[in-house]
Amino acid sequence: MAQKPKTRVVVVGGGFGGLTAARRIAGLPVQVTVIDRKNHHTFQPLLYQVATAGLSPGEIAAPIRWILRAYPNVEVLLEEVRDFNLEQQQVITNEGVLPYDYLIVASGATHAYFGHQDWEPFAPGLKTIEDALEIRRRVLLAFELAERQATTAGEQPVLNFAVVGGGPTGVELAGTLAEISRHVLAHEFRSIEPKKTRVLLLEGGPRVLPAYTEGLSRKAQQQLEGLGVEVRTSQAVTRIEPGVVWTGDTRIPAPVILWAAGVAASPLGRRLGVPVDRAGRVSVQRDLSIAGHPEVFVIGDLAALQDQNGKWLPGVAPVAIQQGEWVAKTIARELEHQPRRDFRYNDKGSLATIGRAAGVAQIGRWQLSGYFAWLAWLFIHIFFLIGFRNRIIVMIQWAWSYLTYERGARLITGSNELPGWTKPAEHPVEPALVGKQRVS
Amino acid sequence: MAQKPKTRVVVVGGGFGGLTAARRIAGLPVQVTVIDRKNHHTFQPLLYQVATAGLSPGEIAAPIRWILRAYPNVEVLLEEVRDFNLEQQQVITNEGVLPYDYLIVASGATHAYFGHQDWEPFAPGLKTIEDALEIRRRVLLAFELAERQATTAGEQPVLNFAVVGGGPTGVELAGTLAEISRHVLAHEFRSIEPKKTRVLLLEGGPRVLPAYTEGLSRKAQQQLEGLGVEVRTSQAVTRIEPGVVWTGDTRIPAPVILWAAGVAASPLGRRLGVPVDRAGRVSVQRDLSIAGHPEVFVIGDLAALQDQNGKWLPGVAPVAIQQGEWVAKTIARELEHQPRRDFRYNDKGSLATIGRAAGVAQIGRWQLSGYFAWLAWLFIHIFFLIGFRNRIIVMIQWAWSYLTYERGARLITGSNELPGWTKPAEHPVEPALVGKQRVS
Numbered sequence: 001m002a003q004k005p006k007t008r009v010v011v012v013g014g015g016f017g018g019l020t021a022a023r024r025i026a027g028l029p030v031q032v033t034v035i036d037r038k039n040h041h042t043f044q045p046l047l048y049q050v051a052t053a054g055l056s057p058g059e060i061a062a063p064i065r066w067i068l069r070a071y072p073n074v075e076v077l078l079e080e081v082r083d084f085n086l087e088q089q090q091v092i093t094n095e096g097v098l099p100y101d102y103l104i105v106a107s108g109a110t111h112a113y114f115g116h117q118d119w120e121p122f123a124p125g126l127k128t129i130e131d132a133l134e135i136r137r138r139v140l141l142a143f144e145l146a147e148r149q150a151t152t153a154g155e156q157p158v159l160n161f162a163v164v165g166g167g168p169t170g171v172e173l174a175g176t177l178a179e180i181s182r183h184v185l186a187h188e189f190r191s192i193e194p195k196k197t198r199v200l201l202l203e204g205g206p207r208v209l210p211a212y213t214e215g216l217s218r219k220a221q222q223q224l225e226g227l228g229v230e231v232r233t234s235q236a237v238t239r240i241e242p243g244v245v246w247t248g249d250t251r252i253p254a255p256v257i258l259w260a261a262g263v264a265a266s267p268l269g270r271r272l273g274v275p276v277d278r279a280g281r282v283s284v285q286r287d288l289s290i291a292g293h294p295e296v297f298v299i300g301d302l303a304a305l306q307d308q309n310g311k312w313l314p315g316v317a318p319v320a321i322q323q324g325e326w327v328a329k330t331i332a333r334e335l336e337h338q339p340r341r342d343f344r345y346n347d348k349g350s351l352a353t354i355g356r357a358a359g360v361a362q363i364g365r366w367q368l369s370g371y372f373a374w375l376a377w378l379f380i381h382i383f384f385l386i387g388f389r390n391r392i393i394v395m396i397q398w399a400w401s402y403l404t405y406e407r408g409a410r411l412i413t414g415s416n417e418l419p420g421w422t423k424p425a426e427h428p429v430e431p432a433l434v435g436k437q438r439v440s
Numbered sequence: 441m442a443q444k445p446k447t448r449v450v451v452v453g454g455g456f457g458g459l460t461a462a463r464r465i466a467g468l469p470v471q472v473t474v475i476d477r478k479n480h481h482t483f484q485p486l487l488y489q490v491a492t493a494g495l496s497p498g499e500i501a502a503p504i505r506w507i508l509r510a511y512p513n514v515e516v517l518l519e520e521v522r523d524f525n526l527e528q529q530q531v532i533t534n535e536g537v538l539p540y541d542y543l544i545v546a547s548g549a550t551h552a553y554f555g556h557q558d559w560e561p562f563a564p565g566l567k568t569i570e571d572a573l574e575i576r577r578r579v580l581l582a583f584e585l586a587e588r589q590a591t592t593a594g595e596q597p598v599l600n601f602a603v604v605g606g607g608p609t610g611v612e613l614a615g616t617l618a619e620i621s622r623h624v625l626a627h628e629f630r631s632i633e634p635k636k637t638r639v640l641l642l643e644g645g646p647r648v649l650p651a652y653t654e655g656l657s658r659k660a661q662q663q664l665e666g667l668g669v670e671v672r673t674s675q676a677v678t679r680i681e682p683g684v685v686w687t688g689d690t691r692i693p694a695p696v697i698l699w700a701a702g703v704a705a706s707p708l709g710r711r712l713g714v715p716v717d718r719a720g721r722v723s724v725q726r727d728l729s730i731a732g733h734p735e736v737f738v739i740g741d742l743a744a745l746q747d748q749n750g751k752w753l754p755g756v757a758p759v760a761i762q763q764g765e766w767v768a769k770t771i772a773r774e775l776e777h778q779p780r781r782d783f784r785y786n787d788k789g790s791l792a793t794i795g796r797a798a799g800v801a802q803i804g805r806w807q808l809s810g811y812f813a814w815l816a817w818l819f820i821h822i823f824f825l826i827g828f829r830n831r832i833i834v835m836i837q838w839a840w841s842y843l844t845y846e847r848g849a850r851l852i853t854g855s856n857e858l859p860g861w862t863k864p865a866e867h868p869v870e871p872a873l874v875g876k877q878r879v880s
Contacts, residue, residue, distance in 0.1 A: 063628075069628045190516075400829050
């Protein structure tokens with residue numbers, strides 16, 4: 001009897017959903033291919049720590065190939081998926097085509113500017129390691145340029161940091177930026193006082209962390225303000241220029257503007273021939289497959305699905321992980337000729353960190369804020385970080401940072417130019433004079 | 441009585457020489473300005489570890505501002521020095537001019553192609569964090585592209601790594617690349633066998649590590665060969681194209697070519713109006729000042745000076761550090777109206793690492809090679825690394841890497857393109873066929 005060819009499963013994306021699915025499916029008699037355009041899985045919950053110089057990229061990211069090294073039936077390819085041919089069951093990449101029996105699309109989401117893509121160069125978002133390094137570069141560079149200018153002009157230039165969007169990422173960034181300016185850099189400059197910088201958190205809606213209860217939103221705002229952040233709610237951003245953000249008629253000069261106001265699903269969702277919502281998320285059925293194609297699953301941030309109570313599932317790691325597990329189970333059942341079952345999300349709660357020893361948690365009916373919420377956040381995130389070595393090192397970095405107020409990865413790499421940084425045009429600089437003032 | 445204005449010392453460059461000088465001078469009643477075009481000091485002896493994914497940039501580099509934070513009379517400016525006005529005692533930067541009473545130029549060296557600058561895009565060198573990240577990207581990407589191609593074409597493409605130059609940097613890079621291909625990546629690919637890759641070390645002279653004794657050079661070559669490196673001495677590179685290096689008539693295809701064949705002093709040396717040698721190093725007098733300008737010192741890799749026996753001092757950290765200390769002492773003596781003395785280099789020996797548990801050491805008449813030389817190298821370098829936190833973390837990374845053969849920073853960031861990587865033109869790829877072959 002000829003051997004039956006192995007079932008071929010292609011997984012698009014090495015995030016939480018894709019990796020979980022690949023690992024679980026690896027135990028089945030199938031051939032798995034994981035495709036990602038990056039060679040590494042990024043632990044996104046800690047990305048803001050890279051953006052704020054607390055951790056190095058290598059501490060929160062690991063090669064997908066390394067994560068899956070123990071599964072001989074899993075191959076990993078560094079390619080970019082361009083399209084799908086659902087009829088012929090093929091994935092089309094920049095390199096060629098790959099046939100599949102089952103397809104799992106888990107290509108996630110990216111930050112989105114909702115029709116204002118031209119704002120991106122002036123207000124970078126935070127979804128990849130490269131994004132984080134660019135934000136780190138801008139934040140650190142702003143202080144350096146201010147010091148340089150203050151040495152020359154004799155007075156501290158405006159040094160505002162504007163964070164657009166009061167969701168978890170915006171809150172994390174704003175809280176940590178306040179900590180940096182008030183503590184980390186406090187004694188390292190000679191001509192500027194870093195603590196005179198302002199960190200503004202601009203949120204279009206009435207409160208920060210809108211996914212949490214009103215009580216926790218209030219607590220979060222209080223903690224942010226305690227750290228030194230100016231929280232401005234109901235302030236929709238209407239325009240962004242180099243170094244300037246507008247909320248209606250209010251012009252806010254800010255050498256560093258960070259975008260944490262919205263995400264859109266991966267454009268691959270639109271290539272699946274089924275309806276997508278406004279954010280580009282793909283409508284999936286209760287078994288996580290798409291209409292008309294039971295062999296195609298969409299999971300994680302790319303999937304749009306309501307829970308049993310009609311609430312849309314949020315774009316968070318636990319949803320992606322549970323969906324990855326569910327699809328693996330579904331394929332296992334189908335290989336055993338058993339019927340499919342509906343996915344149910346088991347919500348274990350939400351946690352957000354705000355900054356040094358501050359955070360909020362919502363676990364069932366429990367609500368927690370402040371130091372203990374922060375501690376819970378910290379241990380859960382270190383626990384889920386991939387790789388034992390990373391866990392140890394991140395723990396040391398964290399303890400060190402907590403005790404000494406220092407951050408270990410304060411490197412500016414790449415260009416020393418900051419879009420929107422303008423020398424004071426009112427004071428044309430005459431070299432000889434500059435020299436004199438510099439030693440005054 | 442009016443207060444006498446403070447003596448102004450400008451230090452150009454935050455490497456070993458500049459930092460040592462700034463720290464020692466800070467104890468005097470002077471005003472110190474350190475200028476660098478990077479915000480960080482880079483611990484260059486460990487740069488090859490970043491290039492080979494063993495360490496993260498943040499672990500071997502620290503902000504200059506942070507290193508000098510404890511000295512209130514030291515300011516740090518992120519600027520680029522363009523020129524000097526020695527008559528008016530001014531440093532000219534991209535931002536303006538800075539007057540000085542004493543000037544210490546310690547702007548170091550960079551890798552040089554000796555008239556073949558056009559080779560740089562095809563054979564990057566290793567002097568900065570950015571260089572190291574580019575080399576890391578190319579090395580890791582080459583394996584990914586090979587795997588991708590092998591999946592499609594069914595056979596492993598040529599995957600040679602050519603390291604040009606058999607000095608300490610070339611030896612370190614070649615040894616570690618061999619370790620990566622033979623151990624680190626051995627079990628993570630499905631279509632290629634990483635250990636089939638070849639690492640070639642091309643040296644124009646008759647032996648590797650020419651600054652060491654002949655016996656140690658031989659030992660170094662044996663250790664390299666033991667690690668799997670093909671050492672080719674007396675093989676001068678005559679041409680480099682994308683993905684190809686030529687030694688005479690021999691054409692060596694190599695998707696990754698690394699340049700470790702030569703350094704040239706910073707171009708700032710030529711702005712000082714005194715003779716420079718072929719490598720651009722500035723002739724200094726025995727007190728480390730330049731002829732005609734006792735207030736201008738040149739130290740470190742930028743300085744050309746013979747020791748008591750007429751031997752040129754090498755471009756290594758101990759020379760730069762001792763010269764930095766010496767200039768600080770000279771300024772201190774002069775503030776006390778004492779005469780200058782001549783600099784004498786105290787040679788404590790040389791150490792080079794070759795790869796996993798391999799190295800050579802030359803300490804006075806002592807010669808050491810193998811495991812103990814490597815261990816000595818390791819502890820001395822961790823000891824001199826800046827920052828206690830970095831020392832702890834690098835030690836952990838090292839122990840981990842030694843025990844598990846894993847490397848913690850295997851991230852490809854930036855582009856997925858490799859100059860010189862060519863798909864097999866002999867086999868034009870027909871998409872449908874590719875798909876079939878891929879699942880064969």
